[in-house]
Amino acid sequence: MTSNSASSSPIPVHGDTLTALQQLIEVVAQLRSPEGGCPWDLEQTPQTLIPYIVEEAYETIAAIRSGQTEAIAEELGDLLLQVVLQAQIAGERGDFTLEGVARGITEKLIRRHPHVFGDVEAQTIDEVRQSWEQIKAAEKGETGKTPRLSTKLDRHARTLPPLMAAIKISQKAAGVGFEWENIDGVWEKFHEELAEFQQALEHETKKRQEEELGDLLFVITNLARWAHLDPSAALQGSSQRFVERFSWLESAIDRPISDCTLEEFEVLWRAAKASLAKSSKISD
Template sequence: MSHPEGQVPLPTTAALTALQQLIEVVAKLRSPDGGCPWDLAQTPETLIPYVIEEAYETVDAIRSGDQKAIAEELGDLLLQVVLQAQIASEQGQFSLTEVAQGISEKLIRRHPHVFGDVEVASVEEVRQNWEQIKDQEKGATTQPPLLSQKLSNYARSLPPLVAAMKISQKAAGAGFEWDSIDGVWDKFHEELAELQEALQGEDKAHQESELGDLLFTIVNLARWQGLDPAEALQGTNRRFIQRFVQVEAVCDRPLTDYSLEELEAFWQQAKAKLGHTQPTTPSEQ
């Protein structure tokens, strides 16, 4: 069904019916009377790995462009939301209704240029208004929260590489920044030398500390160059797997039966064959 230009389609009756069916299915799975033993054994904490796993699988599906896979993974992710809300409802804490109402109210509150009379001239103004309203929601009506509090939230809630980028961006925005990229390169070589020195010793904690410092500096280099380190590493992971697939394809016995020189030759052949093409997901190979 097509919609007039600029008009946002609303959920259909079928979509709302399907969502209600999902809610009822999850409630049945959690029912002490004929429910599923596995679902009944779950708690919000035991489901944390599945929330993370489904989020990453959804991202992977989106990157692949496979619409069927995207729809399926979004369903798996939605299940985790409904399941968490169902457990909370059973414990008298909140329900899916409060979850949906809460996010709707937040979106309306943080978009006064859409739902109110505020005018904005750029995406940057939208972002600034969002951050200001967010601070006000947290009770910072007169004094904005310390930057360190925000940085702690990133470190606590985001994957380390993503958190490092956010922390780096926010700190730089507050003036904690090098004058030029030359300063970042100097820091890189300094941290590399310190890691090499630490690796000569036996203190694993110190070695990890120096490794972390080097990785954080590399994140800063990425930021200066406008690169996404998480995307870069994801691409490298995929290229490595693609090349590994090619190596295994030419081997007629276990990899451990080949010498390092032979494996290196296979690897270089795979690298030359694949080149630096855009990495694909396993489903696209």
């Protein structure tokens, strides 16, 4: 990972790639054109497109996990569209351009990898990480002073998906000693928060109920952390199993599912769990 002449400058991008990117830029510009553009695209703002950015990011992740190369390429394209569309709208407002976005991230990558594009040596991943943090601190004017941990925690809370943020925040806090002595303390806190949530549901306002639910979920993520489990992966797995069982249930009946009684649902659900569990064991 030391610097060398072969890696002292960025690898050039193939002309066909630049042509394809330019075509995408022009298509998006036409979609946003007041003359002959698309009414839906013309109505969009950076704020209205936020849900699509999140959706496309998660769909890209799902495609990568599936290992299906065609799906990965397609979802990366959908995600790239969101980047180009945001830059197009910003350009129309005179805020920034896609060129500026690309130039900015390129300069940042070169600046933060002096062991590749400069004369700094970094032999291990830890050395690379340490160099990255030092450069990042210098960029933010934080060199020579210890940044407040709460500033980092606040950034996690505002920018990461909720479950990921909860794990990151609790990990960082634990790293400076703000931690239970053992998992028994986490379980005690869980039961405390569960009781408070139940109390809020019975006697408090919606706002208080939401706050207590958040506290309960935060403790659950800490239980996952202590058990070295990924709560996001666990919840995603549960959602997928629910869908599989519901699909089995729908296939097992010959009438509209809304006509089923609660008792029938219970019987079918147990059958679905047993059948899918058996199939899983056979495939394993």
